[in-house]
Amino acid sequence: MLKLRQDQMTIWDCVLPKELLNLNEELASIDKILDDEVFMKPFLKHWNVRIGRPTVPVETYLRMMYLKTRYKFGYHTLVDEVRDSFQWRRFCRISIDEKVPDHSTLVKLTQKYGEKIVQELNQALITKVTQEKVIRSRKLRVDTTVVESNIHYPTDSHLLADAIKVITRKAKKIQKALGEAGPTVMDRSRSAKKRILAIGKLLKRRSGQAVESVREITEELVDKSIQTVLEAKEMLNHAEENLKEKLDKSVKRQIQKLDTIVQTAEKVIRQSRKVNRGETHIPNRVVSLHDPDARPIQKGKLGVKTEFGFKLEITENEDRMVTDYKVHKGNPNDETLLEDAIKRHIKLTGTVPHSVATDRGFTSRDNEKALTSLGVKRVSMPKRGKKSKERAELEKNRWFKNLQRWRAGGEGTISVLKRKYGLDKSLSRGHQGVSTWVGFGILTYNLRRVAAIK
Known part of the structure; x- marks a missing residue:
């Protein structure tokens, strides 16, 4: 109730x-x-x-x-x-x-x-302060960042070893709960660990022969993972056919979790074999057994080339209030996100922003036309590549430069959200868990901003 x-x-x-x-x-x-x-x-x-x-x-x-x-x-x-x-x-x-x-x-x-409740709480706060004229939202800046998942660096060999270890551990718990003779899962964790250590030693040589040896060891891990998965499936089928009515809810939940891990492990096995064959581009690559929604994302940072997690889109106004946010799976192109972000803002606040500023990642002719058709008067998006004389003159305008200087302040807001409100790394798993985590972080930040403005 x-x-x-x-x-x-x-x-x-x-x-x-x-x-x-x-x-x-x-x-x-x-x-x-x-x-x-x-x-x-x-x-x-x-x-x-x-x-x-x-x-x-x-x-x-x-x-x-x-x-x-x-x-x-x-x-x-x-x-x-x-x-x-x-x-x-x-x-x-x-x-x-x-x-x-x-x-x-x-x-x-x-x-x-x-996540739905947290999102609606944020929307309720923005609507409330807009109606009370606490904020105006005449200027907006839109940017994206990465919310990392709480996982270790995902190599194929480590993912295979993790699959063996996790499946074996969960299978032992289920076998103990079943309490009768039936299919079991052999513990291959120690064997997998030895092969991981061997890979570490081989990679220190940094030679072509070492790479081939690593691929051979990875193939051995694939074989052991397949054996573990097959034994786990046999156990699940036995429990489903013979003991379904006798099991209590806690054991059924454990069985469901094991089934989910087995399905993810099968994806890891398939992608590991592809990599061993020389295929480097694998769509929807699994980077974690426990957070299969996480994806590798490259944002062009000098220090960190690849981050593993979710892409976060943030819309902020001149009062440094986050008026809208959205957590995306994978790494969608920034160009495809801008129009929807502005439409959501207009629907939420009931007002069309006078100015919008973004970095060059959002720049496209279609976006500029779309924002102008929505009623935005000034759009400050630096063009990529060679610029025409007219475009160069446009970007030299004082209003364009001022909006770009103001846009750079959004990096500071993102830094604050990451350092103080937990948006650097989510301790919740899955898209829904990360969206809820991010939503509470932004809600807390916005509440403090409203308290400071008032």
């Missing part, structure tokens, strides 16, 4: 000294903003259920997630910190004699509400 707000004040709120309960300036401002009913509407829209046990109050959940993102806490640490602080209890609307929600409850709620 959905519960929006906490019960009334208790006697402790009247007995304890005010100094223990008064919120600092930041939390008082955020608390006032989150009191608005607009932040309850997304939950009522999707989760307005009147049966079952009451959930953690929505206002408590939102405030705890703000603190988690603001201070980059884990769920365990968040619960401990809120439990030990009078002020944070007051901010989260948790009475002194009341139990703080368990970390597992917060994890389940985050998975339950998902």
Whole structure:
């Protein structure tokens, strides 16, 4: 059952000294903003259920997630910190004699509400401050960056070894739960580890012969992975045919997880064989067993040629508010993202920006025409390659240069989001998990910006 707000004040709120309960300036401002009913509407829209046990109050959940993102806490640490602080209890609307929600409850709620709720919360905040004329959004700058997944550098040999290890570990848990004779999965983890160490030694030689030897060892890992996958499939089929009705929910979940890992491992096996045959271009390449949605992305950075994760598109106005964001799988061309980003902004705020500034990655004649047709008066996008005389004269205009200088400030915002709000690396997995992670980071950043502007 959905519960929006906490019960009334208790006697402790009247007995304890005010100094223990008064919120600092930041939390008082955020608390006032989150009191608005607009932040309850997304939950009522999707989760307005009147049966079952009451959930953690929505206002408590939102405030705890703000603190988690603001201070980059884990769920365990968040619960401990809120439990030990009078002020944070007051901010989260948790009475002194009341139990703080368990970390597992917060994890389940985050998975339950998902990316859609967080996106609508951000939209509600932008709509609210636009209608109140706190922000204007006459100027917009659009940029993209990479949110990295929490994975190690993915080589084919390491992915194969990981597949063997993970499948064996999960199969052992399932076999223990089944508790009867049946198909088993042989533990080849030690053999896979020896081959990984051998590859490390061979690569130090940096010769053509070493590369051929590495390919031979990788092929051996492919064979061992195939054997492990076949044994795991046999176990899954046995459980499905003979024990389906006898298994409890926890074992069924383990079986489902193993089935997902097996499917991903088969993709890793196929792509490893392609690489060994000399095929280097593999669409939708798997870079992680646990985060199969992550992709290799090249952004042209000098220090890091390739990053592994998701592409994040950010739209920001002159008040340094992130008015729109979107997490993309893979590395779509920036040119294809701009028009939709401006349309989403117009739909959300109800206003057409006067000026739009981007880097040269977004530049195309079609984009300039599209933005002009939408009503944008000034479009500042440097042209790539050789410029005509008319184009060179256009880019020399003061307004064009000023917009480009202002656009460069977006790199600072991205840096702040990465350093302080967790957008450098997502600890959640999958496209939905990363979108939720990014959404809470941007919501927390925007709430602080609104509090500073007001």
